[in-house]
Amino acid sequence: MIFEDLPTTPTSEELIDKAFSRAARAGKAKGGLEAQQSMLQTAANIISDNLENVVTAWPDFAYEDDVHPFYYELADAIVDVDELRQSLSEVMWASRKAREIHEEYQPKLRKTDVDTARKHRKQAFARLADIVEQIDDELLYINKSRNDLRDLPEINPDEPTIVVAGYPNVGKSSFVNDITNARGETASYPFTTKGIGLGHFEHDHIRYQIVDTPGLLDRPPAERNEIESQAVSAIEHLADCMLVMVDPSAECGYPLASQLELRDSIAAQFEEVPVLTVANKVDRKDVWDESLADELNADYTMSVETGEDVETVLEAAVDAVGYEPELPFEG
The missing domain is CATH 1.20.120.1190 (Four Helix Bundle (Hemerythrin (Met), subunit A))
Known part of the structure; x- marks a missing residue:
């Protein structure tokens, strides 16, 4: 760094x-x-x-x-x-x-x-x-x-990066830990209350970063102070794809409407970046039905708890990034 x-x-x-x-x-x-x-x-x-x-x-x-x-x-x-x-x-x-x-x-x-x-x-x-x-x-x-x-987290801005956003307790950290080979890896920004979640995984021999930023992208813009807002602006230069996770059961403590409002505000700020809405906890049949699916208008559904469609979401994020490695010049 x-x-x-x-x-x-x-x-x-x-x-x-x-x-x-x-x-x-x-x-x-x-x-x-x-x-x-x-x-x-x-x-x-x-x-x-x-x-x-x-x-x-x-x-x-x-x-x-x-x-x-x-x-x-x-x-x-x-x-x-x-x-x-x-x-x-x-x-x-x-x-x-x-x-x-x-x-x-x-x-x-x-x-x-x-x-x-x-x-x-x-x-x-x-x-x-x-x-x-x-x-x-x-x-x-x-x-x-x-x-x-000097103690800023060591993130490589030149690596293809997926940023996970959404309210607390919707399953972001579990998702990041589930798909990376760096479980529990955290680093601290001086302006966040928790360490960010930072992981890496390989796909088709390409190394990807996946980042969760508690204290920044887990609440509406109006609730961020000036420093936090500028930090979010920095993440705009980092993200190649945004995954906004929602909890349709609302057991995370935030109403579904509020979660979707946060999703919309993130999509508005990261308008140059693909933003995918991912509904988690779809294994909960007591809260998940087709009418809810229509309301969410989610791009993908999954359950981190059971592993259902987690790989599908990851593949979609990789496709959205669309990273093409630079190949050596062949003369």
Whole structure:
């Protein structure tokens, strides 16, 4: 996952201490004017290089090749991407400024007496420290963003993906566990109350992801806060097919009419994605009849409990995805 290997960002105080302590050691190894020159070069290089490394460790949010739209939207739901990019820009400015200070003062440390050189070196150190202190808030924000993003669930947005939606207790997690080889696999979004269900299966030698997102697609849009709504927007970039599960028995605790309203709202939001309505628990003959089937207008019916038509639903989802692997060029 693109954010998991981001290094810790130093605070301004940590970076200044590191630069000046290394500079002091470099000065002790030499003498006279050479010591002052070595101290300035060491301090400036450490500050400039460390700040540049902070920036280059991050993907470039301006390019889709660096950040898939799924992860861009997800990141923007958790941190403010525009503010993060501005902070990274300020840090890069400070990196360049440190080099400019070095280039400005290094000639002043040549062909002069040691006391004057020491005076110029101290002036340069003061300016270097001031530059780093100016971006203290930016460094703190970058590190907070790193901590918030590095534990996002590892989902491959380039793999064909089926997203399962519907109210709680309609059988989504049982369905996901039933068809995947990663039973019980969960990962947590920072803005959901439960870990998402994430599984994988192979069909015709192609690996598919199947995802259940409790806390996001299990309630109407009006009940989602702003961050959750943006997270749903991220899932729009992830889903190649939506399975909306309904419980015709309403034992899930939600009336059938409410379940169908949720289905309709999901279909409206994911209008670029095939959305299939799947009625679960059709083994319950006490609640399932033809009149109910007409009311649901379900694309497919199944029973996760008995396994009835589960494979049929899975085949339908795979067909709806319509994934065609890229074949090597044959010349």
